[in-house]
Amino acid sequence: MAIAKKRTFIIDCHVCKAKVAAIETGRAERFSFDDEASLPYGNRVFIGNCPSCDIILVGESDQIDFENFDAYEDRWSDVVRVFPNPSKSFSSWRIPRVVTDSLNEADRSLQAGANIAACVMLGRALEALCRDVLESKPTETETGTETASPSAKSKKRLMLGEGIKRLRDTKVIDDRLYDWSQQLQAFRNLAAHPEDISISREDAGDLQTFVNAIVEYVYDLADRYDEFKTRALNRAMRKKN
Numbered sequence: 001m002a003i004a005k006k007r008t009f010i011i012d013c014h015v016c017k018a019k020v021a022a023i024e025t026g027r028a029e030r031f032s033f034d035d036e037a038s039l040p041y042g043n044r045v046f047i048g049n050c051p052s053c054d055i056i057l058v059g060e061s062d063q064i065d066f067e068n069f070d071a072y073e074d075r076w077s078d079v080v081r082v083f084p085n086p087s088k089s090f091s092s093w094r095i096p097r098v099v100t101d102s103l104n105e106a107d108r109s110l111q112a113g114a115n116i117a118a119c120v121m122l123g124r125a126l127e128a129l130c131r132d133v134l135e136s137k138p139t140e141t142e143t144g145t146e147t148a149s150p151s152a153k154s155k156k157r158l159m160l161g162e163g164i165k166r167l168r169d170t171k172v173i174d175d176r177l178y179d180w181s182q183q184l185q186a187f188r189n190l191a192a193h194p195e196d197i198s199i200s201r202e203d204a205g206d207l208q209t210f211v212n213a214i215v216e217y218v219y220d221l222a223d224r225y226d227e228f229k230t231r232a233l234n235r236a237m238r239k240k241n
Helices: 097-111 115-134 160-169 175-191 201-240
Strands: 008-013 018-034 039-049 056-065 080-083
Touching: 008 039, 008 056, 008 080, 008 097, 018 056, 080 097, 097 115, 097 201, 115 160, 115 175, 115 201, 160 175, 175 201
Parallel strands: none
Antiparallel strands: 008 018, 018 039, 039 056, 056 080
């Protein structure tokens, strides 16, 4: 009697910190056609268990190519883990798209085991944050009038090394975050050049945690703090009245 072979799907296990062939226990599929764009769409969600630690893993894959439409056969993207520990999300509307896109690319690279590519994208995200925060920030002249910063006027764009130093000097970040930023810069510089290097999953994962934290600190927490101060001021004014 033939034994039925268990179906598996390749997914990143955040506990084992490796790509694993998860044992599939369930699947949901959705296929549709966007009449407005005249394009088909396919999506799959997989549920299974890690073969090593047995943790439940849920992953998602999108259809890239469609048989008899734009390709000879169907083709799907790599499965991206959406549970547990999905990609970090942020609430602030002020975060530039280049920052969020870079963070998403870094997460996909990390889940695919491309640690060097992940570090490049994390460095890109932090550099974009520096430009957003610093290039549009006004500076005071000796007479007290505000002018655009020199970086905003110059065609030369603010680079990561100078950017993280100015974030510390202007007290946007503290010394500990500055030290982390320097570590990321060192990894990014190595990753962006054709050197024979190796970056561990642990190091890339720690750098991802750091960049997520600094984005949250600069944008989300700043917004929450401003909202808190506004509520406190409104309460004080109501008491006076």
